Amino acid sequence: MNSIFKKGKLALTILTVGICGTAWAQTNAPTKQEIHNSMQKVADWQIENFWEAGHGRRVHQPTNWTNGALYVGMMKWANLSDDETYTDFLEGIGEKTEWKLGERHGLYHADEHAVGQMYLELYRKFDDEKMLEPTQKQMEYIIYHPSQSSLHWKTPYHQDRWNWCDALFMSPPVWAKLTKITGEEKYLDFMVSEFKATTDFLFDKKESLYYRDESFFDKTDNGTKIFWSRGNGWVFAGLANILEELEPGTSEHKYFVKIYKKMAKRLKELQTADGYWAMSLLGAEYYPTPETSGTGFFTFGFAWGINNGILDKEDYTPVVWKGWNALQQCVTDDGMLGYVQPIGAAPGQAWPDKTEVYGVGAYLSAGSEVYKMAQ
Template sequence: MNGIFKKGQLALTILTIGICSTAWAQTNAPTKQGIHSSMQKVADWQIENFWEAGHGRRVHEPTNWTNGALYVGMMKWANLSDDAAYTDFLKGIGEKTEWKLGSRLGRYHADEHTVGQMYLELYRKTGEEKMLEPTQKHMEYILYHPSQSSLHWKTPYHQDRWNWCDALFMSPAVWAKLTKITGDKRYLDFMIAEFKATTDFLFDKKESLYYRDESYFDKTDNGTKVFWSRGNGWVFAGLANVISELEPGTSEYKYLVKIYKKMAKRLKELQTVDGYWAMSLLGAEYYPTPETSGTGFFTYGFAWGINNGILDKEDYEEVVWKGWKALQQCVTEDGMLGYVQPIGAAPGKAWPDKTEVYGVGAFLSAGTEIYKMLQ
């Protein structure tokens, strides 16, 4: 892949890859066995290296949002593979954290809620109350003491609400799951009200994309608006995870599906010829380096939409195949997923030998839905 980045070969390589990937998508869809093997290899590498720093990443606290995003994908893979080793890995995390949400950034911060998605999924599998109670009590407190902070970026306690687009992956699915599990609609009502507030604030109606936060409203990058790939990937995947918990036909379902479809239409237009989404979605020519976290979340979102009858397969299937092929090109022989952009809030850089756990979570989420597409 290093040849892609030699200036003299860039245009020709992109054109060639585009032609090849389109033909591949039409005639060489991946096999179930190939997808399964690839996910297993990546999941095994990540578990083996989970407690070790290296490859551009440090070891994060078990409740950190980075790991929370990994657990979301790992849980999907554990359910698909039906191998107890993966469920046991996640249970071990829960035992270590005593099934508590994070606290580093405060009770209200969406990042600290992410790990709750895994806890609630394990509760569904086992029915063990200890997996449910801490998360439920945490959210009950917020229900009775909702934040009064503003969504504006430079106001006090501003991240006590979802005023950055990443938050729409981290917290809303926890609230939606709680309603589905308990039957208590208060959780869902709170989530929808906050989701609408965030969308009204950050969603660009012309581009059908989300700004990362208010600080990007007036910024440009090489003359284009700044719409960060992984940021919008957080939203697109988060929408899929939340909608999965809702009853079709309800007002909440219709509201979120409408946003999801608008994003899907625009994101299809922005996929590059080689199957990735550029780190700056409107500035692909300035960010030719592959990036796998945004691409993974988008690929997952599209495959999920097809599987659930929300997107037309004929219109969107090729988007999925191209995205999956692009991700496969970034997996090393031993199972490390490379080209994951490091922690950040805007377009940047990625490298073939650097990874991060949230990128693996996106990869496993995508692979799980693509596997289902082939069933």
């Protein structure tokens, strides 16, 4: 596989399934069977290769945030497919970790909470207290011993709070799910308070996008503000996963819908002609390479909004089809999702033969909602 790129212009990139580029920009709707088959192929490839390094990725700890994002999408696919193979895979992860959250960065760090989303979904399915208890206990501790850290980047213990936008995907949905499961408002109250603090800090009102963290406030890239695609994808997908748990009409639901709609309007404008979102959202001409993790999360977020009556179907459906059809061109014949930007915090590079588990999580999340849209 070869890729040829010229500055400011995307040349065509040959993949085993076709061409990943402008020539394939499509707004036609796929069939349910096509979506199902593609999701199954990608999910099966990922499970088969989960414990093996390669294709630009290393093997991550089961509780690592990278895998936490995978499990979010894999859980959606497991529920859609109604195939025990995928539920068994996720349940096996839970047994291996003893249903505990990550420990690498400490109790408060949002990345360590991401795996809790999968635990709580399996608890809903099996009603087994061991799947719930460790996550609930840790969130209880945080409520009663809240971090006093500043949101300013590089201050002591700064990531004990959600001071980088990725965190808004990792942790808040856990709190929202706990609220729905237990009926206790204290989890929601804590989450909303912290989410508002982060949004007040990182959200650019003019652009309706989130900075990755404070260190990007005064940086530019080729004269443009730096709004990282996957970073905003984390937020947009996180908003959908939070809203899924909230009661429509409540003040909390209205708060998150307001942010979600602002982002949706801006992101619709920023989708490229070939259906992707550039790694630097305001600098597409400088980042012509396709990128599938941000595109996957955005496609999921838009499709979820249409399916839940929050976004206008006529206005936004073409955005979803373009995004999903673009993603298809980056899936190889054996099911590997390529063009996933490696772990990072800013716009960078992506390659057709490199993948990552969080990109697959984004893809499966997108497919789960695109499937509902298809006739």
